[in-house]
Amino acid sequence: MKKIWRELKSQNVFYYIAAFSIIVILIITVLGSYLYRFYYRTIYTDFLVSNEEHLRWEMNRHENDIQIINDIVYQMGLAAEVTKFKLSEKPLAALQLEKHLFQYTTVSQFFRLLLYQYHEDDYLYSSTTSVDSDYFAEQGCVMERMDAQTVKEELSSESKELRVFPEQSVSGFWVQKYIGNSRIVLYMQAIPPKFQETLVFFVPDTYYDSLMINEAEDLRSDFILYDNEVIVSRESRETDHAALLELIKESGEQRQVKLDGEKYLLTVQQGDSGMLYCSLQDMDIFYDKIVTGQWGIIGMLIICAIPTALLLVVLSRKMALKVRKMNQLLDSQEETNYNLNSIENGIQMLVEANEQKEKENLQLKKTRFIRNFIRNDFKNQEEVLQESEKVSMEIKNSEYLTVLLGERSDSNENKAHTKMLEVIAQAAHLDGYGIHLVSSSQSLFVLFSESRERIEETLGMLFSIGKDCYEEFVMSVSNYHKDLTEGSAAYLEADTAFDNRFLQDNNKIIRFEDVAFGDTVNVLPDSYLQKLRQALRSRDKAGVERAVEDICMRMTKKSPSLPMFRLLYNDIIHVLISEWKAESAGLESIYNVFTLSQCLTIQDFNDFLCEACSMIMKSRPEENVDRSRLVEEAVHYMEENFSRTELTMSALADYLHISSVTLAVEFKNKMGIRPSDYLANLRMEQARELLVTTNMLIREISLSVGYEDDHVFTRRFKKYTGKTPGQYREEHM
Known part of the structure; x- marks a missing residue:
């Protein structure tokens, strides 16, 4: 080892090893700070996104239910046959109205009680009975935050706007038999177009408990505001509503705020109904994640630093030995050393030899491309363009024509062909290539360009080369074509023009358009x-x-x-x-x-x-379907392609060459489940695995399992597992 080190000091490879060591040390020094900053940004971004997605889900669901209220109001405005009557004058009409209200109440998961009042009548109507409006306001429905007179005024109000009254308790024997002891949010809306009728919707607190559900450890509070007033809230900590309203007025953007001495992340979104949706999550949640992660980063750096020093020594020795072996391979007669200059010279010679080989291979590939192009061996224009890129030919958005050359000469054939290829290669804004047709003793060229003038200029140069190099020379050309799948037609046009060489002047280019024969459409309808x-x-x-x-x-x-x-x-x-x-x-x-x-x-x-x-x-494949393999093939195709958003039962049936009904019947008979349910279960299981094993965002997981809309994915996931994706990930991480 000492001998090698002394030799390295006398060779330039030593400086490369030293420089490499310094760079590695700097990388380790910078890595810690970079990883911390990257981890901080990643966790913070995920923190922001999770709050946005949480609030967006609440808003979308609630706005959908508000739209249901608007639809009911509109439909009641059209139901003139069962509305706008006095009970004393039309007692039987009340039965029809109650039936009408019953159909709305029974299917709604939003409101529990729906009341109707005609302003000129003294009665309110539910889906089962009617009640005097005075009795209703004074005894039947006693509101915590509204007196009887206010209730009466609101019931007869002709305001065109939706009126929403904050969550409050309600008592009274009449109303409690419908909603029990629930707290309610009251919605009132006058019915257009005359606004002489009012619909009253009682929404229980159980609905908002399910809508604004949060885990205790999330430290998140949710609010719904309307007309500068908090309508509903579910709070992890008691919050000053007045201070919250002031913060929202300052800016509706997502940001950090300080409220009651605590730091929160404030997220605000506005629905189409005019309601504001707001969430406050304690920043301690974010800080706890950062503290947990930074100790992992420190530990990782320590673990990396110890073996790095050993690795540098091992790599330095291996690098020196590899340099020596490379010198031996490149020049076995020269005394082996650790000089990188010798390697550079040897590699340069290899590169030059490889470039020459690639040039020859490119010519062979171009020859094959032109032959396949003329024979229409490509399925479509996209495949033609892909193959042309592989042979370095730019033909996109180009027109083209085919050129046939007939010649007779003793020695100049290859020389002339080479000159023509050089002309094509040097021409600006033009591409093409030429091949020999041995069976017919002809040469075939195809020229591509966006400019016909450029093609015509090149044709003239090729014709001049042919006349100079050959004793007898004939050139024919096809018409111009735009469709890249018409290569064979272009060849036949050039061949047709060539067949007329004995009737044309060979001192100029023979063009197919000069010997055309009329309209082929009239020949064969x-x-x-x-x-x-x-x-x-x-x-x-x-x-x-x-x-x-x-x-x-x-x-x-x-x-x-x-x-x-x-x-x-x-x-x-x-x-x-x-x-x-x-x-x-x-x-x-x-x-x-x-x-x-x-x-x-x-x-x-x-x-x-x-x-x-x-x-x-x-x-052509047989039309009969192998019933025994049909379901297996359907299952295999869904397992391979469930991530494709366009995969539907109709698309699956098309792939199997059967009808959707046949697919559904055969699949249900063998598997005991509908194919659409099987696909949904397959996607949900994959989503569960991704939530636990990856750090992908919810919308990324939604796309990866075949759902374009992450809200649809969230609803279906909750229906499948009983938990939202975020809740499922937190429980299983």
């Missing part, structure tokens, strides 16, 4: 392809043969040219491949764009089309 599709779907071999025969007869009758026939056949094949997504590897033995260009007779096309249809029918 869509009805012929639709007939073929239907026969394939029903696996009707005779029907397929008749459809193919009709297509050929139609095209024979229209007498299209041979090049147009090739283009039409190419369109037919790709429509069928796209329709049934047949495996392209199987169809390659029957069809590709290069063999298509060799078709010479209608019989050739007929044979190719029949054989392709036969392959497609064989590749």
Whole structure:
């Protein structure tokens, strides 16, 4: 070890080891303060978020119930046949009104008693009986904080606003038979449009006990305020309401406040009804978490510091030995040492050799890409773009055309091809590549650019190179295309133009648009392809043969040219491949764009089309569903994809190629539970595990188990476990 250390001092690797040691020491020094600050921010952020989520859940539930009140008021305004009457004049109408009120009272989980009064009548009506309004105010319902006269005035008030009276006790034989000894919050609302009727809602304290539930150790107080008054509160410590109102008036933002000499986190949110929702949580909860965590940080730093010194020694020795071995590998004849300069020189030579190899590999990849592009071996434009990025070709948002070159020369072929590739590589805002077609003694180029002018300029340069290097030279080009899945059509256009070389002036570029043949849509209407599709779907071999025969007869009758026939056949094949997504590897033995260009007779096309249809029918899966494996496959798919928010029973049925009804029946028969319930249970179990084993936020866990709305997740989790996610985590951490 001492010998190695003396050698290191004479080599530059020693300085790297020393620098590394100093950096590690600085990292350990800074790590403690950073971890503390990071831990502090994380705990504080989680503290803020947990209070916001707690209060948001309370607000959403309460606002939903307030909306129910508004809906009932609106519906009663439309029920003119059972309202606005005097009992003395229409005693039977009271029965209809009571039935109407009964349907609201029985289904409500918000209010326990609903009363109706017509201002011109002397009676109040509940879902079971009626009571004189004077008796009600004076004896039947005695309010703790409202005298009888105030109650009467409020019952006959035509105020358009919702009136809410703070939580208070109520006595009186008549009202107690409905709500017992509960404290209540009273809601009153005049019924539009004339506001001559009033609905009274009695909300018991048990509702707010369940809404504003808090664990004792949370030290959290919740308040609901309306019209600058505390309506309901559930407090862990007695709070000065007047001081609280002043704090809320100062700012509605979440912040730390001091109240009655204690520090709290104040969180305020406002609902659509105009009510303010407020929570106060003692900051001691936050400070306790910080104190608990900081001792863990100190202990971790001590544990890390002790082995770090030993690790530095071991790493220094290993690093020196690795440097020596690398020098031996890079230059076995030179005396081995610890000099990093020798390693740098050796690596540079390896990099240069690797770059040359990558350049050659890139050319092979581009050749393969162009061939696959022309043969339409890609499923869609996205796959074309992905593959083009792999070969460093920028073709997004580009137009393109295909170029075919025919030449005859003794020695300049490779030289000319190389020059053309250099021109393409050097052209600005243009990309492309060229390959040799050995079977036809042609060269094929595809040029991509957002500018047609740039493509035309490059075409001129390629044409000039061809004329200079070859004894005889012909260049044909296709039309411009935008759709990246039309590569084979572009090739056929260029091939069609090339076939007309004996009728054109070869001293200029032969363009497909100069030899085009008319509109292919009129040659073969869509009805012929639709007939073929239907026969394939029903696996009707005779029907397929008749459809193919009709297509050929139609095209024979229209007498299209041979090049147009090739283009039409190419369109037919790709429509069928796209329709049934047949495996392209199987169809390659029957069809590709290069063999298509060799078709010479209608019989050739007929044979190719029949054989392709036969392959497609064989590749289509059977429609019959294996009932014995259906449920197992459904369970497996849900276990693999439960985190996807778009996973529904309809999507699962589509994946299994069955109807939703079939899925529900088969699953229930075998598992004894509906598939939707199975999925929900699966998500809840995963959520329970994440709550205990991770520090993820509630909304992050909600998304990870397939719920976009964390409030929906919270409600379903509480229904499943009896506890909110926050409560469950605290109990099991």
